[in-house]
Amino acid sequence: MLLTPDEWEVIRLSLRVSGVAVGGMLPIAFGLAWVLARTRLPGKLALDALVHLPLVLPPVVTGWLLLLAFGNNGPVGRWLEAWLGISLMFRWTGAALAAAVMALPLMVRAMRISIETVDRRLESAARTLGASPWHTFRTITLPLAMPGLAAGAVLGFARSIGEFGATITFVSNIPGETRTIPIAIYGALQVPGQENAVTRLAVIAVVLSLLALAASEVLTRRGGRGSGLV
Amino acid sequence: MFDVAVERRLGDAQVRVAFASADGLTALFGPSGAGKSSILNMVAGLLRPDRGRIAIEGRVLFDSAAGIDLPPQQRRAGYVFQDARLFPHMKVRANLLYGWKLAPPESRWMALEEATDFLGIAPLLDRWPRTLSGGEAQRVAIGRALLSGPRFLLMDEPLASLDLARREEIMVVIERLRDELRLPILYVSHDSGEVERLASHIVRLDGAC
Numbered sequence: 371m372l373l374t375p376d377e378w379e380v381i382r383l384s385l386r387v388s389g390v391a392v393g394g395m396l397p398i399a400f401g402l403a404w405v406l407a408r409t410r411l412p413g414k415l416a417l418d419a420l421v422h423l424p425l426v427l428p429p430v431v432t433g434w435l436l437l438l439a440f441g442n443n444g445p446v447g448r449w450l451e452a453w454l455g456i457s458l459m460f461r462w463t464g465a466a467l468a469a470a471v472m473a474l475p476l477m478v479r480a481m482r483i484s485i486e487t488v489d490r491r492l493e494s495a496a497r498t499l500g501a502s503p504w505h506t507f508r509t510i511t512l513p514l515a516m517p518g519l520a521a522g523a524v525l526g527f528a529r530s531i532g533e534f535g536a537t538i539t540f541v542s543n544i545p546g547e548t549r550t551i552p553i554a555i556y557g558a559l560q561v562p563g564q565e566n567a568v569t570r571l572a573v574i575a576v577v578l579s580l581l582a583l584a585a586s587e588v589l590t591r592r593g594g595r596g597s598g599l600v
Numbered sequence: 601m602f603d604v605a606v607e608r609r610l611g612d613a614q615v616r617v618a619f620a621s622a623d624g625l626t627a628l629f630g631p632s633g634a635g636k637s638s639i640l641n642m643v644a645g646l647l648r649p650d651r652g653r654i655a656i657e658g659r660v661l662f663d664s665a666a667g668i669d670l671p672p673q674q675r676r677a678g679y680v681f682q683d684a685r686l687f688p689h690m691k692v693r694a695n696l697l698y699g700w701k702l703a704p705p706e707s708r709w710m711a712l713e714e715a716t717d718f719l720g721i722a723p724l725l726d727r728w729p730r731t732l733s734g735g736e737a738q739r740v741a742i743g744r745a746l747l748s749g750p751r752f753l754l755m756d757e758p759l760a761s762l763d764l765a766r767r768e769e770i771m772v773v774i775e776r777l778r779d780e781l782r783l784p785i786l787y788v789s790h791d792s793g794e795v796e797r798l799a800s801h802i803v804r805l806d807g808a809c
Binding site for chain 1 (some may be wrong): 675681689699748
């Protein structure tokens, strides 16, 4: 199946939006997962709820909240505009932000579980063998948590690729800027006689999702090789 | 050798111990729940005593009065746990060399070949920890501790998870550590036979003191 230039543009944009969303969110998601898994912060429950909000809110509401905060008149949006000259409204960066926020809960959940499953007694053993906390983190905690971290990233990527509601609310449907695969499908559905275009885009979406699923499977398997405490 | 006087509240229990011992193997002997493992953890630096002092061969590791509290990686303890705690994502060789690589060269006193000969684990070097039997894993764990260049050993019921034949095998290794390498050993057990055979000095702990 040969793709048209328009379809390529949609795919490229989707991949870029999702890649930036997941790449940018990765350290934040990991930090949140770490705090939730390892610390005894007083406000942990509230933080947990806040992180999960995009999972339970209607995506349209999340998009609207982003609009309020990051829109040109929003407090954050005005600040970004004034100090950095960045505007997220109707830009692909805004689409990436929406995708990142929607992917956050899934990423944090997967990462939190993987951090929690790392046996802390192994970390103690490393410390007695002469490892500093940072060296222990790098050589023991991180490698043991890696399959779950990677799975979290893939899950977030898949979620970003499929993101629709928050994106269209926040940054609308602009060809080459915010028209990702789901938005292109929705747009095509609005026009009579575009069934063929819809089918092609849907097949692309299915293929990308399957690839992401396969990637997460491979990563989990590879990580499982040496695991199991002896 | 060991000069330990510490106390620490753990939940409702108060762990309190004071002992000084000469050469050889000092056994902490008592029922489960007497806080034996907690004492080893305090000596290793994994658990902070509420107050007290820990010195080994004149070297102060912890002294609440003087504000001294060395982090675990500076205490040079060779800790052998009940469950070998080998790193599951590293082969036996990498497990053995983990502490060796971190030790300053001048504090290493054993090479990989010496350790593998001493413990008879040379054939295991390229295996994954999960493929080892309990006795093999425990010997690798002892090797890993020795290779980190420790000044003393802490052993927390190293025989508890082994069957009778493996127990004998590890016991012989421990006797050789005590007699040939002359390492000070602090050894935790609730088995009187084990303690009588191995210990040069016994510290009895009652239940929750």
